[in-house]
Amino acid sequence: MPTASKAKPASNGRGRRAASTSGDERERAILETAERLLEERPLSEISVDDLARGAGISRPTFYFYFPSKDAVVLTIIDRLVVAAADSREEALKMLAAGEPRAGLRQALADLYGAFRSRRGVSLAAAELRLTNPEARELWSQVMEGWVADTAAVIEAERSRGAAPPGQPARDLAIALVQMNERVQYATFTGESPSLDEDRVLDVLVEIWLRTIYGTAEPS
Amino acid sequence: MPTASKAKPASNGRGRRAASTSGDERERAILETAERLLEERPLSEISVDDLARGAGISRPTFYFYFPSKDAVVLTIIDRLVVAAADSREEALKMLAAGEPRAGLRQALADLYGAFRSRRGVSLAAAELRLTNPEARELWSQVMEGWVADTAAVIEAERSRGAAPPGQPARDLAIALVQMNERVQYATFTGESPSLDEDRVLDVLVEIWLRTIYGTAEPS
């Protein structure tokens, strides 16, 4: 069961003990190696040995720092997710401040930017989700957060009369959030039918607006 | 390089020679075993040995019939894709017959049904795409087909004045088609935020209509 978490002494559950000697650099070196390699090739083509060598240690020694390759990636994803959540906070304020269209665009742009700036990690998250229950759970929570926020916005707009009624807000939110995930993923990989880096936001925003307001012109 | 195609004597590129002896049943047995197991568990948890045993042969003998596990799955996906393409033909006629809203719903329903009826295979396709270039290419062509059809519909509706202008038809089509893929995938796996089996169509149709017509009420 190559999953993750179980930890040697004590810590957040992933890495190692709290903190201390110089070997702490090694942990960082492993994480940095992983981030670097993920920008070059998919997770499935990176082995524990690659991570160990990249950090200047042997494969068994790697296991002193992390219980598995998945655990390393999960740690990295965790950080990305936290960073993305911060972006969201910002955008939400704007949305609440009564600028739905500009706010929405800003929110989608921030989200896109957060993942775009760590392309490799984002793709690794999608890949890991397929085989790793912890990754699935983590991503699930992330999605749930965005869905809840989106649904709240839709409901707010409906009850102030700016958006027409229709399918349940939460259901629309789920589809929209999943659309963004898939569209962004395609753009990052550059797979065959995919949106251009510089058009993706315009297209997503238009679909969100039309879906929420029934038309691209609110009210 | 565990990819596929290279074939022993001559055939479609995947399986074996044209046709002949009794060992032909074996080939079918392998394919059937794969389909059966894929309804039970993900591709990554199925080994060549599982397929061989399921077909009543040893692992080396499996390699007489297929060059790899991937090749088996690609063959199966190929068939599903062909079946789905047929559904699309049907729905396109309806769309062309001047019933855009009913036709669109029918098209999405047919597509959903085609993949729903082979849930396991559909999920395997998504999984294989991540690691196998042939699968990526195949899926890419499938998506391209749907995108082209969708874009054509949008353009037709715009030029007859039923749909308002907006982002380029092809760009909207890409996002919509990818949304469907992701939303359906989520529904099939039952992952955490996901649409209910029986709500998914209503939601997708509403988003498509609003995106294309600017409102859920055409014209």
Added chain:
DNA sequence: AAACCCTATCAACACCGCGTCGAGAGCTTC
């Protein structure tokens, strides 16, 4: 019927990636 060939089969092998075990080496620190 013996030689030959083609289909089909599998035991045994080589390889790779993962994760573990046990034996240290180098530091404190008492």
Added chain:
DNA sequence: GAAGCTCTCGACGCGGTGTTGATAGGGTTT
């Protein structure tokens, strides 16, 4: 200077993949 940490790695076992070589049987050719 012995005990006790942190850190390191050689060597192992496991499970998966794909290949090799030997072989058995049916189908023809001669």
